[in-house]
Amino acid sequence: MAYTYSKIATYTVGSGGxxxxxFLNIPQTYTDxxxxxxxxxxxxxxxxxxxxxxxxxGDTGSNYSLKFLRGSGSGTGSQSTTNGTAGYLTQxxxxxxxxxTFGNLEMYFYNYTSGNYKSFSADGVGExxxxxxxxxxTGEVWQRTDPITSFSFNATGVFAQYSTFHLYGIKAEV
Amino acid sequence: xxxxxxxxxSKSGNLTAPGDVDPGAMIPLATTTLSTATATITFSSxxxxxxxxxxxxxxxxxxxxxxxxxxxGDTGSNYSRHRLTGNGSGAGAASGVNNTSIAINGLTxxxxxxxxxxxxxxxxxxxxxxxxxKTIRSLSGTENNTSGGIEFNSGLWMSTNAITSITFxxxxxxxxxxxxLALYGIKRAGA
Numbered sequence: 041m042a043y044t045y046s047k048i049a050t051y052t053v054g055s056g057g058x059x060x061x062x063f064l065n066i067p068q069t070y071t072d073x074x075x076x077x078x079x080x081x082x083x084x085x086x087x088x089x090x091x092x093x094x095x096x097x098g099d100t101g102s103n104y105s106l107k108f109l110r111g112s113g114s115g116t117g118s119q120s121t122t123n124g125t126a127g128y129l130t131q132x133x134x135x136x137x138x139x140x141t142f143g144n145l146e147m148y149f150y151n152y153t154s155g156n157y158k159s160f161s162a163d164g165v166g167e168x169x170x171x172x173x174x175x176x177x178t179g180e181v182w183q184r185t186d187p188i189t190s191f192s193f194n195a196t197g198v199f200a201q202y203s204t205f206h207l208y209g210i211k212a213e214v
Numbered sequence: 215x216x217x218x219x220x221x222x223x224s225k226s227g228n229l230t231a232p233g234d235v236d237p238g239a240m241i242p243l244a245t246t247t248l249s250t251a252t253a254t255i256t257f258s259s260x261x262x263x264x265x266x267x268x269x270x271x272x273x274x275x276x277x278x279x280x281x282x283x284x285x286x287g288d289t290g291s292n293y294s295r296h297r298l299t300g301n302g303s304g305a306g307a308a309s310g311v312n313n314t315s316i317a318i319n320g321l322t323x324x325x326x327x328x329x330x331x332x333x334x335x336x337x338x339x340x341x342x343x344x345x346x347x348k349t350i351r352s353l354s355g356t357e358n359n360t361s362g363g364i365e366f367n368s369g370l371w372m373s374t375n376a377i378t379s380i381t382f383x384x385x386x387x388x389x390x391x392x393x394x395l396a397l398y399g400i401k402r403a404g405a
Binding site for chain 1: 266337340345347349368
């Protein structure tokens with residue numbers, strides 16, 4: 041239902057870019073969390089696409105695992121990571137791609153305050169007016185039982201000006 | 215910003231009382247359900263005071279064709295798209311550059327089988343941001359018990375103009391009666 045979808049916080053990257061974006065002190069009053077992000081990264085040398093990684097509660101231990109399905113514009117693939125030190129958020133748009141173009145990402149965190157390991161998905165696309173651009177559907181788990189109170193996005197290089205990160209809360213019932 | 219649940223927000227205890235409902239951040243803007251077969255579906259005069267748009271719908275196409283999405287009536291070669299597909303026996307990927315629209319569900323098209331409607335959910339982020347080209351992401355599929363497929367699509371409109379209208383046309387054929395598309399606005403988080 042629409043009224044269970046609540047806005048929490050937004051961050052817009054300013055001039056010069058920034059390497060990390062964090063949401064801290066996340067309210068513990070929702071059932072699930074959604075992040076919508078419009079992201080472009082700037083690196084040297086310029087890349088059409090680039091990794092963006094993700095850390096929960098500042099945890100850089102070997103507590104992240106994932107599997108993803110990928111399309112590159114001309115081929116497909118699937119890979120996995122076990123006991124990784126960060127989550128993964130798709131090969132999003134880099135500064136080698138078409139100017140003014142940003143990737144489109146949605147993450148969904150299920151039962152983020154529960155006492156179980158935290159599962160989340162990341163559906164992302166990195167557009168480009170060329171054959172190569174990645175579309176990826178990722179399923180991941182953070183192997184910790186702590187409630188999620190913060191997370192950080194880490195760019196390859198920096199997040200470009202005008203990149204946006206939006207955090208929403210979802211309530212399962214009223 | 216914390217949410218206020220309805221049972222606490224209500225002044226009267228009646229959850230349907232006018233003025234008592236917190237509408238949340240996702241607001242229904244318009245819904246089109248076709249009463250007769252139609253070649254195009256357009257959302258026009260889209261409000262400019264949201265952060266994102268989402269389109270949800272079910273579609274049946276008389277020619278089993280894709281949905282071709284354009285913005286603001288622009289039919290120039292200003293679109294690109296990429297897709298990841300599965301048809302039950304294999305996965306595929308394809309791209310298109312300098313296209314005149316963004317094709318949604320282009321591998322299999324939306325089914326023409328009577329009573330079979332394929333779902334689509336489509337997100338457009340930062341649709342009024344005039345510093346960005348507009349990137350869409352969609353998940354769609356069809357299934358009629360013998361054929362079908364699923365698609366994860368991206369699309370790019372190479373324009374910094376704010377999106378004021380969205381049109382869904384098709385290669386050929388028409389959108390069948392009862393095809394439905396609904397447009398939602400998603401408020402800026404933290405605003």
